[in-house]
Amino acid sequence: MKTDRRGKEAPELPVLTVIGCLLGFLMTVLVLIGPGLLWISTHFEPEDDDRLVVVAMGLVFTIGGLGTVTSHLWQNAKAREVHRGLDRKGVRANAEVVSSKRIWVDEVSTPADDVDLVVTGPGVTPFSARVLTEDVGRYETGTVVPVDVDPRTLLFRLAD
Template sequence: TYFDPGDDDRLVVIAMGAVFTLGGVGTVGSHLWQNAKAREAHRGLDRSGVRANAEVVSRKRIWVGEVSTPADDVDLVVTGPGVTPFSARVLTEDVGRYETGTVVPVDVDPRTLLFRLAD
């Protein structure tokens, strides 16, 4: 295709092209940076994390998204060796998997209390 803007519109087309290009590059760069930070957090848990237990103290079914996808809002109490007990909340799409009273394994960084469910 060929588009030949008039003399009055040429600068607008060039400016909008630059804005969309820079916005796209910024968006892609932001996603790459966030993914790198998440991978580093997981590597940190692999290096300095300890295995602990999380007891499910409550669970509530909620609906998220525009198409109303079911999810469970789960409250946990995390305890383990070298870990100060703390409470946490997890939103999971594994509906019905975490019933009240269930104990699930987690990996926890004792310094930051960053954790992940360890299946």
């Protein structure tokens, strides 16, 4: 039962991922370095040319850090709203694994499964979807897994 309709997987919540943790650390460093450089430029007497460089670097790090923090918080809030929308409007459906292929990602060759699904359920017109998952071996061909689906937008998430 192959269809032309394609579903889109709901975004992950960045707070729960390793990348989110690393970005949080980098944001903290950026946000602290900028004001630190600005403080140094006002409390010490470097040469005139050096002071301009320290002030410029302080402003760049402060603005960049605040921009990064704002962007991260905005993306996280957007992902939470998508998941709340699935909680409100979503219906429980079944996804049958049509194919599952092992792939290797990153330079360290982390294994992942590229899984093709066909989603069917009450009130949901069948559609196909693709998921990249790090749960290697969990989604074998022929397996049926539960999913939450918004029938109007075809936005879905795996429901464990």
